[in-house]
Amino acid sequence: MKKVIHIVGARPNFMKVAPIHRAISARGSLQQLVIHTGQHYDAKMSDVFFADLGLPPPEIHLGIGSGSHAEQTAKMMVEMEKVFLQEKPDLVSVVGDVNSTIAAALVTSKLAIPLSHVEAGLRSFERHQPEEINRVVTDRLSDLLLTPSRDADANLLKEGIDPKHIHLVGNVMIDSLLSSKEKADQLPTLKTLGLTPKGYVVATLHRPSNVDNPKLLAGLLGVLMDVAKQLPVVFPVHPRTRKMISEQGLGPKLEQTPGLKLVDPMGYLEFLSVTSQAKLVMTDSGGLQEETTALNVPCLTMREQTERPITVEVGSNEVVGTDPARIREAANRVLAGDFKKGRVPELWDGRTGERIADLYARFLGVAETKRAFG
Numbered sequence: 233m234k235k236v237i238h239i240v241g242a243r244p245n246f247m248k249v250a251p252i253h254r255a256i257s258a259r260g261s262l263q264q265l266v267i268h269t270g271q272h273y274d275a276k277m278s279d280v281f282f283a284d285l286g287l288p289p290p291e292i293h294l295g296i297g298s299g300s301h302a303e304q305t306a307k308m309m310v311e312m313e314k315v316f317l318q319e320k321p322d323l324v325s326v327v328g329d330v331n332s333t334i335a336a337a338l339v340t341s342k343l344a345i346p347l348s349h350v351e352a353g354l355r356s357f358e359r360h361q362p363e364e365i366n367r368v369v370t371d372r373l374s375d376l377l378l379t380p381s382r383d384a385d386a387n388l389l390k391e392g393i394d395p396k397h398i399h400l401v402g403n404v405m406i407d408s409l410l411s412s413k414e415k416a417d418q419l420p421t422l423k424t425l426g427l428t429p430k431g432y433v434v435a436t437l438h439r440p441s442n443v444d445n446p447k448l449l450a451g452l453l454g455v456l457m458d459v460a461k462q463l464p465v466v467f468p469v470h471p472r473t474r475k476m477i478s479e480q481g482l483g484p485k486l487e488q489t490p491g492l493k494l495v496d497p498m499g500y501l502e503f504l505s506v507t508s509q510a511k512l513v514m515t516d517s518g519g520l521q522e523e524t525t526a527l528n529v530p531c532l533t534m535r536e537q538t539e540r541p542i543t544v545e546v547g548s549n550e551v552v553g554t555d556p557a558r559i560r561e562a563a564n565r566v567l568a569g570d571f572k573k574g575r576v577p578e579l580w581d582g583r584t585g586e587r588i589a590d591l592y593a594r595f596l597g598v599a600e601t602k603r604a605f606g
């Protein structure tokens with residue numbers, strides 16, 4: 233049987249791999265293995281997602297952990313090479329734009345193993361952003377480039393990628409969202425946090441460009457404290473952000489702000505239960521821009537650019553930059569009821585995992601019984 237290896241490592245990977253894994257399992261015509269690099273290792277950043285998404289525990293765990301970019305990526309590469317030489321996969325499937333993605337892409341292509349990149353073609357055009365470097369290199373090395381939207385196809389074509397390698401499959405993360413929504417809706421999270429539907433804001437911040445800069449971080453947290461004067465703000469704090477808040481001595485001020493609820497990182501279902509009923513989401517995350525678009529919840533993205541322009545052109549997202557005055561003004565507007573109503577982009581339909589499974593079967597020359605694509 234032909235063998236596919238999936239690589240996961242960081243929190244935003246799990247909800248992308250789960251639907252592909254499930255669709256391949258349902259077909260039963262390919263063998264598959266999940267390798268976890270260990271880039272994220274806290275239970276709240278990793279383990280809980282496997283349980284929430286019904287993704288079986290990884291067959292292989294490399295246990296790499298944190299480090300500088302070079303250190304982390306290099307360690308992953310050394311360990312992955314050993315596993316690939318032993319397991320001899322016919323295809324390696326990577327998702328997103330994290331360091332685990334680029335590490336796997338480099339090892340796979342040097343071993344002349346076919347490489348598939350799910351979420352290909354996204355570009356922020358910010359070359360200093362670590363994820364942008366990971367995206368550009370991974371796409372360059374991939375044999376299959378699976379895109380979530382037509383803007384991604386256009387970016388790849390502009391970079392000279394042969395169109396025969398590009399496949400518009402839709403947004404796989406939305407498969408996880410749609411299949412989990414009912415379960416998330418049944419959780420008592422709002423009650424536990426003392427919130428009412430559409431009566432609160434959700435905030436997340438973790439981009440190094442925002443949180444590693446003390447002045448910028450203080451400005452952004454200042455906006456959240458102001459917003460909390462109007463409506464409660466739920467703020468699940470990423471470990472990187474938690475560390476910076478503590479180093480800057482900002483913890484006590486935040487903890488003492490009535491209405492601002494700093495909580496630990498949430499599991500997938502728990503987080504979905506709060507984002508889906510929020511009045512507003514304020515974030516610098518990539519994935520959350522897409523999830524709010526699928527949920528049609530207003531989103532203010534606290535960055536200068538987005539690699540996901542479809543969430544702005546079609547969805548409910550607005551890119552508001554990092555100037556506190558501008559963010560405050562936008563938040564006030566949304567809270568006063570003035571916000572754009574988005575639509576759901578094409579092929580964000582919950583069937584992307586099936587289309588990918590079909591594509592892999594065809595690519596590997598495996599006869600298919602069920603077809604969802606082409």
Ligand code: UD1
Nearest residue numbers: 242243244271272273274277298299330331362363471472
């Ligand atoms: C990574 C991804 C980013 C993604 C984010 C989601 C890269 C380059 N960045 O950023 O694209 O949006 O994941 O969270 O791959 N830490 C813990 N526990 C953990 C993991 C990390 O405490 O389980 C702390 C460590 O101090 C670590 C820091 O967080 O040094 C940063 O972790 P790292 O994986 O390097 O990057 P993220 O900021 O999480």
